[in-house]
Amino acid sequence: xxxxxxxxxxxxxxxxxxxxxxxxxxxxxxxxxxxxxxxxxxxxxxxxxxxxxxxxxxxxxxxxxxxxxxxxxxxxxxxxxxxxxxxxxxxxxxxxxxxxxxxxxxxxxxxxxxxxxxxxxxxxxxxxxxxxxxxxxxxxxxxxxxxxxxxxxxxxxxxxxxxxxxxxxxxxxxxxxxxxxxxxxxxxxxxxxxxxxxxxxxxxxxxxxxxxxxxxxxxxxxxxxxxxxxxxxxxxxxxxxxxxxxxxxxxxxxxxxxxxxxxxxxxxxxxxxxxxxxxxxxxxxxxxxxxxxxxxxxxxxxxxxxxxxxxxxxxxxxxxxxxxxxxxxxxxxxxxxxxxxxxxxxxxxxxxxxxxxxxxxxxxxxxxxxxxxxxxxxxxxxxxxxxxxxxxxxx
Amino acid sequence: xxxxxxxxxxxxxxxxxxxxxxxxxxxxxxxxxxxxxxxxxxxxxxxxxxxxxxxxxxxxxxxxxxxxxxxxxxxxxxxxxxxxxxxxxxxxxxxxxxxxxxxxxxxxxxxxxxxxxxxxxxxxxxxxxxxxxxxxxxxxxxxxxxxxxxxxxxxxxxxxxxxxxxxxxxxxxxxxxxxxxxxxxxxxxxxxxxxxxxxxxxxxxxxxxxxxxxxxxxxxxxxxxxxxxxxxxxxxxxxxxxxxxxxxxxxxxxxxxxxxxxxxxxxxxxxxxxxxxxxxxxxxxxxxxxxxxxxxxxxxxxxxxxxxxxxxxxxxxxxxxxxxxxxxxxxxxxxxxxxxxxxxxxxxxxxxxxxxxxxxxxxxxxxxxxxxxxxxxxxxxxxxxxxxxxxxxxx
Numbered sequence: 001x002x003x004x005x006x007x008x009x010x011x012x013x014x015x016x017x018x019x020x021x022x023x024x025x026x027x028x029x030x031x032x033x034x035x036x037x038x039x040x041x042x043x044x045x046x047x048x049x050x051x052x053x054x055x056x057x058x059x060x061x062x063x064x065x066x067x068x069x070x071x072x073x074x075x076x077x078x079x080x081x082x083x084x085x086x087x088x089x090x091x092x093x094x095x096x097x098x099x100x101x102x103x104x105x106x107x108x109x110x111x112x113x114x115x116x117x118x119x120x121x122x123x124x125x126x127x128x129x130x131x132x133x134x135x136x137x138x139x140x141x142x143x144x145x146x147x148x149x150x151x152x153x154x155x156x157x158x159x160x161x162x163x164x165x166x167x168x169x170x171x172x173x174x175x176x177x178x179x180x181x182x183x184x185x186x187x188x189x190x191x192x193x194x195x196x197x198x199x200x201x202x203x204x205x206x207x208x209x210x211x212x213x214x215x216x217x218x219x220x221x222x223x224x225x226x227x228x229x230x231x232x233x234x235x236x237x238x239x240x241x242x243x244x245x246x247x248x249x250x251x252x253x254x255x256x257x258x259x260x261x262x263x264x265x266x267x268x269x270x271x272x273x274x275x276x277x278x279x280x281x282x283x284x285x286x287x288x289x290x291x292x293x294x295x296x297x298x299x300x301x302x303x304x305x306x307x308x309x310x311x312x313x314x315x316x317x318x319x320x321x322x323x324x325x326x327x328x329x330x331x332x333x334x335x336x337x338x339x340x341x342x343x344x345x346x347x348x349x350x351x352x353x354x355x356x357x358x359x360x361x362x363x364x365x366x367x368x369x370x371x372x373x374x375x376x377x378x379x380x381x382x383x384x385x386x387x388x389x390x391x392x393x394x395x
Numbered sequence: 396x397x398x399x400x401x402x403x404x405x406x407x408x409x410x411x412x413x414x415x416x417x418x419x420x421x422x423x424x425x426x427x428x429x430x431x432x433x434x435x436x437x438x439x440x441x442x443x444x445x446x447x448x449x450x451x452x453x454x455x456x457x458x459x460x461x462x463x464x465x466x467x468x469x470x471x472x473x474x475x476x477x478x479x480x481x482x483x484x485x486x487x488x489x490x491x492x493x494x495x496x497x498x499x500x501x502x503x504x505x506x507x508x509x510x511x512x513x514x515x516x517x518x519x520x521x522x523x524x525x526x527x528x529x530x531x532x533x534x535x536x537x538x539x540x541x542x543x544x545x546x547x548x549x550x551x552x553x554x555x556x557x558x559x560x561x562x563x564x565x566x567x568x569x570x571x572x573x574x575x576x577x578x579x580x581x582x583x584x585x586x587x588x589x590x591x592x593x594x595x596x597x598x599x600x601x602x603x604x605x606x607x608x609x610x611x612x613x614x615x616x617x618x619x620x621x622x623x624x625x626x627x628x629x630x631x632x633x634x635x636x637x638x639x640x641x642x643x644x645x646x647x648x649x650x651x652x653x654x655x656x657x658x659x660x661x662x663x664x665x666x667x668x669x670x671x672x673x674x675x676x677x678x679x680x681x682x683x684x685x686x687x688x689x690x691x692x693x694x695x696x697x698x699x700x701x702x703x704x705x706x707x708x709x710x711x712x713x714x715x716x717x718x719x720x721x722x723x724x725x726x727x728x729x730x731x732x733x734x735x736x737x738x739x740x741x742x743x744x745x746x747x748x749x750x751x752x753x754x755x756x757x758x759x760x761x762x763x764x765x766x767x768x769x770x771x772x773x774x775x776x777x778x779x780x781x782x783x784x785x786x787x788x789x790x
Binding site for chain 2 (some may be wrong): 002004005006007010012013014015017019021022024025030031032033034035036037038039040042045046048054055058071072073074075076078083101106107110111170199201207208209229230231232233234235250252253254255256257258260261263267270271272273296329334340372
C-alpha cells in the first residue's frame with residue numbers, strides 16, 4: 001500500500017465563468033457554504049427546508065406543494081423527474097433538437113419507457129404543428145421538452161401551446177429548465193407545466209449539488225400510484241415524500257451545505273425580484289449580443305428564440321474554436337465553451353447567468369474574445385462592439 | 396402567484412454533532428467550501444480530480460484505479476455500487492442484521508436482482524458459518540455486507556473470512572463502509588473487498604454531497620460487460636468512466652464544491668496518517684465507552700464487534716430515550732440519536748467520528764447525557780465516568 005500522498009493546499013486559478021455552467025457563484029452563497037452543519041433531522045433544519053421550498057416555489061412561479069431540491073446535480077433532478085413519472089410501457093415523446101433531448105431519451109428508456117421523437121434540427125426550437133403531429137401519430141403518455149437548450153442556446157417559445165397539445169391528449173409535460181430558472185421568463189403554473197427541473201449552477205449562481213424539482217398534484221398522483229416502484233431508490237419520490245412531506249422521517253442524509261447554499265441563492269432571487277432578474281438577464285445579455293454582432297460575429301438562434309443566459313455565437317470561417325477558447329482561458333482566466341454534438345466547432349457557448357450577468361463581464365468577454373480572434377487573423381471591430389454594448393445598456 | 400418570500404439570514408444553531416452523522420466538519424473543510432469555482436472540465440479541476448482519487452485510494456487502502464467520489468450523498472454511492480454491479484437475474488445475498496442491509500435489498504431488487512438473506516439479528520454481526528451456509532444454499536452472484544452498521548453500532552469482524560467464502564463461490568463482495576472509512580480499520584485490498592462505498596459525513600468530517608466509491612478491476616469488468624445498461628443514467632459507471640477515466644469527457648456537472656471539500660477532508664486524513672487516525676478513534680471512543688460504562692450504562696455490542704465511530708449505548712429501563720435526546724439538544728446544543736427499527740427506544744446512538752473524535756467531546760457528552768438521565772430520575776455516576784474516561788485516555 002502506498003504512503004500518504006503529499007497534496008498541497010487547495011489553490012485553483014481565479015476564473016471568470018462564462019461558459020455553459022457552472023457560473024460564477026455569488027459571494028454570499030460561498031459564505032453560506034462555510035456555515036457549520038446541523039443534522040438533517042434537526043428541528044432548525046426542518047425550518048430551513050421549509051424556507052427553501054417556499055423560495056423555490058417563488059422562483060419557479062408555482063404553488064406546487066411538491067417543490068424540493070434533489071440531492072445531486074442537475075442530471076439527478078432530471079432523472080428524478082423522468083424516472084418517477086415514466087412507468088414501464090409508457091410512451092415518451094422527446095425532442096431531437098439538442099443534446100439534452102438525447103439525455104431525456106436515455107433516461108426514459110432506462111425507466112422502461114418507449115421513446116418516440118418530435119423532430120427538429122439542432123439549434124432550432126420545436127414547432128407546435130410538429131408536436132401536434134407527433135401526438136396524433138404516437139399518443140404519448142409523457143412529453144418532455146427543453147425550455148432552454150444549453151447545447152444550442154435556443155429558448156423554446158410557445159410553451160403554453162405545447163402544453164395545451166399535450167393536455168388535450170391527457171399526457172404529462174416535463175420541462176428541462178436547467179438554464180432558464182432564475183434567469184429567463186418561466187411560468188410553471190401559468191404555462192401548464194406538470195413537472196419542471198433545473199440545476200443550481202446556471203442562473204441561480206450556486207454550486208452544483210442540490211437541484212430544483214417541482215411537480216404538480218396531477219403528476220404526483222401518477223408517481224404515487226405507480227404499480228412498479230421506480231428503478232432508483234435514491235431518487236424515489238414516494239420515499240422522499242416521507243422526508244420532505246409531513247412525516248420528516250429519514251430517507252437519506254440531505255446534502256446540508258448544498259441546501260444552505262441554494263437557500264442563499266434563492267434568497268438573492270427573492271431580494272432582486274424574479275421579474276427584475278429576468279429583465280437584468282435580457283438587458284445584460286442583450287448588450288453582449290449587440291456587442292458581438294457589432295464586432296462582426298453572428299448569433300446562431302434567431303431573435304424569437306434567443307436564450308439570454310446562453311449565447312451561441314457563430315465561429316467565423318477558418319477559426320479554430322478550441323484554440324480561441326484556450327486563448328481566453330490562458331490569457332484572461334476566462335471560461336467559455338464550444339459547441340457539442342452537431343454544433344461542435346461551429347459555435348462558442350457564452351453564458352450570461354445569474355451573478356455573472358453584469359456589464360463588466362460583457363466588456364471583459366468582448367476584450368478577450370476579440371483578442372483571441374485577432375490572434376487568428378480574424379478582422380473583428382471591437383470598438384464598434386463596445387459602442388453597441390454601451391448603447392444597449394443605456395436603453 | 397405569491398410575492399417574494401421574506402426569508403432572513405442563514406443562522407442555524409451552533410450544534411455539536413455526535414449522532415450517527417453528519418459529524419462536525421473540520422474548519423479547514425468548511426473554509427475549502429467557500430473557494431470560488433472553476434469549471435468541471437477546467438484543466439485545473441482535472442488535476443484536483445486526480446488528487447482526490449489518489450487521496451481516496453490511500454484512505455480506502457486500495458490500489459484500485461476505479462476510485463471516485465459519486466455526485467450525491469452516501470446512498471448515491473451505495474446505489475452506484477449495487478445498481479451497476481447487479482444485473483437482472485443475479486442472485487444477491489444481503490444481511491438482515493441492521494437497517495442498511497434492508498436498503499441494500501431494496502436497491503438490489505430495483506436493479507433486477509433476486510434477493511436472498513444471510514440471517515443475523517439486529518445488533519449482531521454475521522457469523523462466517525452462516526454466510527457459508529447461505530452461499531451453499533443460494534449460490535449468490537453478489538454478496539453485500541455492512542462493515543460498520545450505523546443503525547446498531549456493530550462492526551463486522553472476520554471480513555477476510557467472509558470475502559474468502561464469496562470468492563470460493565465466484566461471487567463479488569460489496570462492503571458498506573459508510574461509518575468506517577477514515578475512522579475504523581479497513582483494508583479494501585488486503586481483505587479482498589471487490590466494491591466498497593462510503594459517505595463523507597461520518598469519519599471524514601466532510602459535508603455530504605460527494606461520496607467515496609471504489610471497485611477493483613474484477614468488479615469493473617463485470618460492470619463494463621453488462622448486457623443491459625444500468626437503470627440509472629446518472630450513476631452509470633460506464634458513462635462516468637468517460638469523465639473520470641482518460642477521456643475527461645462531459646457526463647454531468649460534477650459538484651465542484653463538494654469535490655473541493657472531500658479533497659481537504661482526505662488531505663487531513665493523509666496528514667494525520669490513516670493508522671494514527673484509526674488509533675485516535677479507538678482511544679477517544681474507548682474513553683467514551685469506558686466513561687458511560689463506569690456511569691452505569693451498558694453498550695449493546697460485545698467488545699469483539701464494538702464500533703468506535705458509533706456507540707450503541709443501552710437506554711436504562713424506564714427512560715424515555717426521545718426525551719433524553721431532546722434534553723441534550725435543547726440544553727446543550729448537542730445532537731445524539733435514538734435507535735432505528737428493531738432497536739428503536741432501546742439504544743442511544745452516539746457518534747465519535749473524525750474531527751469530533753476528541754476528548755473534550757467525550758467529556759461534554761457525559762456531562763449532558765448524565766444530566767438528561769438524572770432529569771428522569773436515573774441514578775448515574777458521572778464522577779466515576781469521568782475517572783474512567785481519564786484513565787482510558789492516559790493509557
